[in-house]
Amino acid sequence: MEQEQKYPTEKLKCWNGAKEIRMKYYKDYAEAHDKGGLRWAGGAWTFDAIPAGLGDDVFPITSEPYGATIAFDKELSIECMEAAEKEGYPRDLCSYMRNYWGSIIIDKYPFGYNDKKEFVPRFEGAKALGFPKPDFIWQDHICCSHAKWYQVVSDLEGGIPMFTVDNAVGPSHELTDSKIKYVVEQLKDGIKFLEKVTGRDYDDELLYKAIRNHFISTSKWAEICALNKAVPAPLDEKSIYSLYVLGTLQKAGEQVADFYEKNLLPEVKQRVKKGIAAIPNERYRVMSDTQPPWSFLSIFRYLEKFGCVSVGSLYTFGLIGQWEVKKDGTWGPKTIPEIEFSSRDQALYEYVKYELHKPEWQHFYSCHLKSDMMIRIAKEWKLNGVMLHYNRGCEGLTVGIAENRLALLEAGYPVMAFEGNNADEREFDEARTKAKINAFMETLGAK
Amino acid sequence: MEVLKMITIGIDIGAKNIKVVILKDNKIIAKSNVLAGFEVTKSAQEAIDKALKKVGLTKKDLDKTISTGTGEKLAPFYDDTKSIVGCDSLAAVFLHPQTRTVIDVGAEEGRGMRCDETGKILDFEVNEKCAAGAGAFTEAMSRALEVPLEEFGALSLKATEEIPMNAQCTVFAESEVVTMVHNKVSKANMAKAVHDAMASRISSMVRKIGFNKDVALVGGVAKNVGFVDSLNKDLGLELFVPKDPEYVGALGAALAAAGWKGGK
Numbered sequence: 001m002e003q004e005q006k007y008p009t010e011k012l013k014c015w016n017g018a019k020e021i022r023m024k025y026y027k028d029y030a031e032a033h034d035k036g037g038l039r040w041a042g043g044a045w046t047f048d049a050i051p052a053g054l055g056d057d058v059f060p061i062t063s064e065p066y067g068a069t070i071a072f073d074k075e076l077s078i079e080c081m082e083a084a085e086k087e088g089y090p091r092d093l094c095s096y097m098r099n100y101w102g103s104i105i106i107d108k109y110p111f112g113y114n115d116k117k118e119f120v121p122r123f124e125g126a127k128a129l130g131f132p133k134p135d136f137i138w139q140d141h142i143c144c145s146h147a148k149w150y151q152v153v154s155d156l157e158g159g160i161p162m163f164t165v166d167n168a169v170g171p172s173h174e175l176t177d178s179k180i181k182y183v184v185e186q187l188k189d190g191i192k193f194l195e196k197v198t199g200r201d202y203d204d205e206l207l208y209k210a211i212r213n214h215f216i217s218t219s220k221w222a223e224i225c226a227l228n229k230a231v232p233a234p235l236d237e238k239s240i241y242s243l244y245v246l247g248t249l250q251k252a253g254e255q256v257a258d259f260y261e262k263n264l265l266p267e268v269k270q271r272v273k274k275g276i277a278a279i280p281n282e283r284y285r286v287m288s289d290t291q292p293p294w295s296f297l298s299i300f301r302y303l304e305k306f307g308c309v310s311v312g313s314l315y316t317f318g319l320i321g322q323w324e325v326k327k328d329g330t331w332g333p334k335t336i337p338e339i340e341f342s343s344r345d346q347a348l349y350e351y352v353k354y355e356l357h358k359p360e361w362q363h364f365y366s367c368h369l370k371s372d373m374m375i376r377i378a379k380e381w382k383l384n385g386v387m388l389h390y391n392r393g394c395e396g397l398t399v400g401i402a403e404n405r406l407a408l409l410e411a412g413y414p415v416m417a418f419e420g421n422n423a424d425e426r427e428f429d430e431a432r433t434k435a436k437i438n439a440f441m442e443t444l445g446a447k
Numbered sequence: 448m449e450v451l452k453m454i455t456i457g458i459d460i461g462a463k464n465i466k467v468v469i470l471k472d473n474k475i476i477a478k479s480n481v482l483a484g485f486e487v488t489k490s491a492q493e494a495i496d497k498a499l500k501k502v503g504l505t506k507k508d509l510d511k512t513i514s515t516g517t518g519e520k521l522a523p524f525y526d527d528t529k530s531i532v533g534c535d536s537l538a539a540v541f542l543h544p545q546t547r548t549v550i551d552v553g554a555e556e557g558r559g560m561r562c563d564e565t566g567k568i569l570d571f572e573v574n575e576k577c578a579a580g581a582g583a584f585t586e587a588m589s590r591a592l593e594v595p596l597e598e599f600g601a602l603s604l605k606a607t608e609e610i611p612m613n614a615q616c617t618v619f620a621e622s623e624v625v626t627m628v629h630n631k632v633s634k635a636n637m638a639k640a641v642h643d644a645m646a647s648r649i650s651s652m653v654r655k656i657g658f659n660k661d662v663a664l665v666g667g668v669a670k671n672v673g674f675v676d677s678l679n680k681d682l683g684l685e686l687f688v689p690k691d692p693e694y695v696g697a698l699g700a701a702l703a704a705a706g707w708k709g710g711k
Binding site for chain 2: 402409414415416417431432435436438439442443447
């Protein structure tokens with residue numbers, strides 16, 4: 001295997017900053033009531049700028065990253081999965097969801113305080129807190145599991161006020177004024193609902209600020225990912241997972257927008273300028289797809305033995321990043337709308353119009369839209385091949401993946417498919433996956 | 448073809464058996480096959496010793512060793528490893544130069560691969576986490592029907608009817624067999640149903656990667672004439688089945704150790 005160190009490399013300077021934001025997020029949620037604040041729960045895709053209008057002391061916990069966080073704590077994840085199964089929820093349901101439900105059933109939060117009273121993950125020595133019950137649920141609905149997810153959460157918790165927005169209005173290239181307004185009207189109803197269940201007055205200025213943060217987070221994240229077109233890639237996908245997650249936690253939050261814009265983006269730009277590589281022996285470039293098997297991120301490190309770097313995926317680029325086709329025909333960050341918000345209606349309209357272009361929503365309508373985006377990434381990010389995760393834990397993002405495989409092959413990209421589960425480690429075979437990677441690396445000529 | 452000037456050894460550590468091939472000057476000079484058992488490294492050593500003894504060689508005479516198979520890292524010694532799909536492709540092209548698609552059905556899993564004229568893999572697929580597409584399936588079914596495994600293939604050629612078996616899983620298939628027994632279906636027809644079901648699973652995997660008319664079937668299950676017949680019919684072609692198909696992986700490893708490539 002090639003071990004030549006072709007490029008300089010160094011750790012990301014803002015790495016610890018990202019970790020701190022994540023820990024503070026889970027701490028703020030857990031401690032919200034101690035400070036007179038509110039807690040809300042909803043998906044990582046939800047229109048999270050809306051609850052921001054209730055005040056700066058309203059803290060979210062988004063469901064998918066929470067499920068992934070539990071998955072990373074293997075012992076806790078098994079406990080949660082088994083608890084959910086014992087309640088009769090079958091194994092073929094979304095594995096994030098089963099982790100989440102299990103966490104409620106066994107009443108364990110994956111964080112808590114250690115002996116020094118520091119807030120740390122359970123696997124770093126904290127005594128797990130009980131699951132902090134949300135005050136309300138703010139969800140949206142495009143994935144088949146999303147609405148049901150919180151119906152069960154509410155049932156398990158003995159009833160939580162819930163509002164769900166139907167945003168499945170079709171692909172972005174067919175977006176019309178009436179479709180945008182259909183979602184806007186639901187958000188307006190949602191605001192009234194939030195005022196009613198929290199007893200708080202809604203502050204439109206806070207809403208405007210949150211929408212601006214949303215624009216910055218999603219556009220700047222795309223800009224960061226676009227920088228990974230560089231050879232050598234400044235970021236590897238294992239690191240990208242730890243960075244994109246901030247957007248899934250609170251993309252409308254100022255701390256996330258600031259981090260992407262003021263910390264990460266300048267640093268990645270510098271890395272590209274100086275030729276600092278994510279892996280020093282980069283010779284081959286691949287991408288993955290859908291959520292990874294979170295308990296086994298080591299497979300991405302395994303690639304490095306062959307001088308192979310996974311530079312990202314449609315999933316990591318497009319779950320948070322907002323993109324547009326630039327004048328030269330390539331994909332780049334979506335231009336942030338330069339509009340002064342003057343009314344709730346106008347702000348919501350711009351927010352929805354912008355957000356309905358999310359790449360990861362498009363393939364719910366057609367796997368061919370996803371194939372087109374994947375082939376674009378393969379070309380523009382200069383890939384040698386693709387690793388597809390046939391993810392049994394997320395049918396929403398995995399459906400159509402076999403069609404994507406065929407399209408990528410037809411476009412001339414070698415593809416390796418491996419089976420697994422994003423959050424249920426019982427459905428991932430590490431040894432066999434590594435054996436497949438060995439064979440795939442031979443196919444690419446890396447071995 | 449390039450003439451080999453060295454003595455190389457290929458070790459294929461499969462789920463059930465360990466196969467060893469020693470190659471010299473483009474020819475197989477020795478081979479051995481032992482059960483993997485629980486002490487795999489010890490069994491692999493035994494297989495190597497057995498093959499070396501046949502031709503009066505010792506480890507010192509070997510120029511290069513390559514290990515492959517699911518237990519490749521458990522070989523007692525090796526200079527390098529190579530994926531089993533890579534070894535299969537190389538050896539299949541060596542044995543039958545027109546080969547561009549290879550199907551390997553072993554005890555534990557089924558694999559399909561497309562390769563070029565040099566034997567390099569272009570695409571591959573593995574039927575994993577399911578015994579219904581592997582040799583373990585026929586073993587379980589022959590046990591259920593109380594027919595020796597060696598006779599199971601030939602028995603199915605005597606079938607008079609095609610009975611569909613819908614099971615996608617060995618466990619459920621066994622319960623379907625029980626139903627067939629109750630319905631007094633003949634053992635030959637049941638054996639054919641098993642092979643047809645397995646062939647259907649394997650052909651579905653192969654269709655994912657695509658195939659042409661030159662398809663080689665290798666691995667231990669290729670010795671099962673009933674399965675070969677079912678797969679021939681399912682794919683609509685005549686598969687190339689080499690002599691001693693279970694040794695193809697080990698042969699590929701030995702060829703890789705010698706630096707052999709097809710198309711020359």
